[in-house]
Amino acid sequence: MAKDRKQPRPKAETPKGFRDYFGAEVLERQQMLDAIARVYHAHGFDPLETAAVETVEALGKFLPDVDRPNAGVFAWQEEEGEGGNWLALRYDMTAPLARVAAQFRNDLPSPYRRYAMGPVWRNEKPGPGRFRQFYQCDADTVGAASVAADAEICGMLADALEAVGIERGDYIVRINNRKVLNGVLEVAGLSGDDKEEARGIVLRAIDKLDRLGEDGVRALLGAGRKDESGDFTQGAGLGVAQADVIMGFMAARRDSAAETVARLSELVAASQIGQEGVGELETIADLLAAQGYGPDRIVIDPSVVRGLGYYTGPVYEAELTFEILDEKGRPRQFGSVAGGGRYDDLVKRFTGQEVPATGVSIGVDRLLAALRAKGRLSGENQGPVIVTVMDRDRMADYQRMAAILRAAGIRAEVYLGNPKNFGNQLKYADKRQSPIAIIQGEDEAARGVVQIKDLILGAKLAEEATLEEWKSQPAQIEVALDDLVAQTQVILDRHR
Structure with missing residues (x-):
């Protein structure tokens, strides 16, 4: 009789384009999202959690x-x-919101303010730092036609960045309006269905201003551009006068919002849609100024171009302005961590009626990376206090100690491995990044005391044996069991 073929063991590996998150990474992300949620909540936004699956x-x-x-x-x-x-699986947080707004339109308040945080999935080719599953953090207002809703989102975004630890001066929220951009394209002779391809090239060229500079963008507006590797990118084929209109728009930012708006008004004077967009920018600037958001936090910037086609009005981006080193050791600005805008046509797909909406999405992983670059996050997580086990038969005593510590708000656990080798217990505590080990053998139990071992101090003494600052502090102390919580807290406060 033939033997059954043994099934091969499955490979223990993460699927391509996905990754696992451990300990400190998960906690740091949750703490950051909690801080953002408090800002959104203060602005009157409610949380919404939709299914991971949509039609x-x-x-x-x-x-x-x-x-x-x-x-x-x-x-x-x-x-x-x-x-x-x-x-x-949901591709972003916006499409589920549009579905919810349509499905529950008779039950939800209007306008409806909501924020949503969670993973999204994209079936795209992964690359360095580009995963098929990642977190998004969105806030949107549905049902408000007034650009006051856009101003509120931009101010709230600035508040959220500061709440997570990005200091004022290290970020800027930049606002533009697609109507102004459409007006500029109209003035440049790029309106009409037959100019759709050229408009797309122009938009992509504007978006590359920071990277390519004025000469590179002007080349893309004209015949095209060859990069350092020799690859050629087809241009929009604009004439010199047309390109001048586009370049003038990109250089329209002035020292104040009022001056920028005035310059934009000059550029789109011949376009009704452009003038409408300028008026909206002026209103947004006035509303933000009235709330105390100055140009050190939020500016009108014509160079902002959001890529998604469904934006219909104001668009905005949050850019971090501090420098980091790139992979070649060259200094560069960190760049964008959030973006959004007004999309008045999205819900219409479900209802047949136009429903105004505006919102922003924060790149969670990007913002976490920024906080690490600024030293706000360490990537490490202090482990729990470890109650070691000296006698298997006294497990109930050790569990009671851990329960007393936890009742006082101190994270604690009992070692559950083989207690025979005490050295292995300390190795476990080290791997857990535990600050303290609690020790009680038969002798200590008989006397009603415990040993508290300061593992952080012990490590410092091992590295810096001559450091008087540390030598004056004992790495292990004996205290009465009744003083366990108080003395443990003293050591934790010293290292916090």
């Missing part, structure tokens, strides 16, 4: 095509008995 139809612009129904999203088709619908 592909609800995702709108990511509808499947015939040949590749899961392009861009992780999608699958239900069995016919379940409806046969195509379902997908």
Whole structure:
């Protein structure tokens, strides 16, 4: 009789484009999101948690095509008995909001302010720092046509950055308006369906101003540009006069919001949609100034171009302005960590009626990386106090000590491995980055005392044996069991 073929063991590896998050990473992200949530809550926004799965139809612009129904999203088709619908993991937080706003429009207040935080999934080719699952943190207002809603989002974004530890002067929130940009394109002779490709090239060129400089952008507005590697990028084919209009728009920022708005008004004087956009920017600037948001925090900046096609009015970005070193050791600014804008047509797909909306999305991983670069996060997490086990038969006593510490708000656990080798218990505490080990053998138990071992101090003494500052402090003390909590807290406060 043939033997059954043994099934190979599965590989213990993370799927390509995904990653695992441990300890400090998870805690630091949650603490950052909690700080942002407190800001959003203070502005009157409510949390919303939608399902991770949406119908592909609800995702709108990511509808499947015939040949590749899961392009861009992780999608699958239900069995016919379940409806046969195509379902997908959510691609972002905005499409689920549009669906919720339409589905529950009779129950939700209008305007509806909500924030949402959680993972999203994209079925795209992964790369360095680019994963198929990542976190988003969004805040949106649905049902408010007034640009006061846009101003509120921008002010709230500035508050959120400061709440997580980005100091004033290390960030700037920049605001533009797609209507102004559309007006500039109209003045430059780029309106009409036949100019759609050229408009796309122009928008991408404007977005590369920081990286390519004025000469590089002007080349892309004209015949095209060859980069250092020799690769050629086709240009928009604009004439000199047309390119001058675009370049003038990009250089329209002045020292004050009022001066910038005045210059933009000059540039789009011949465009009705452009003038409408200028008026909205002026209103936003006035509203922000009235709330105390000065140019050290928020500015009107015509160079802001958000890539998504559904933006219909104000657009904004939060940029971190402090310098970091790139992979080649060259200094550069950290760059954008958040962006958003007004999208008045998205909910209309469900209702057939235009529903105004505006919102912002914070790049969670980008902002975490910024906080680490600023030294706000260490990437390390202090472990719990470890109650060591000297006698298996007294496990209840050790568990009681841990319970007393936890009742006082001190993180604590009992060692649950093989207690035979005490050295292994201390190695475990070291791997857990524990600050303190609690020790009680038979002798200490008989006398009603415990030993408290300061593991952080002990490590310092081992490294700096001659350092008088540390030698004057004992790394291990004996205290009455009744003083366990108080003395443990003293040591924790010393190292906090």
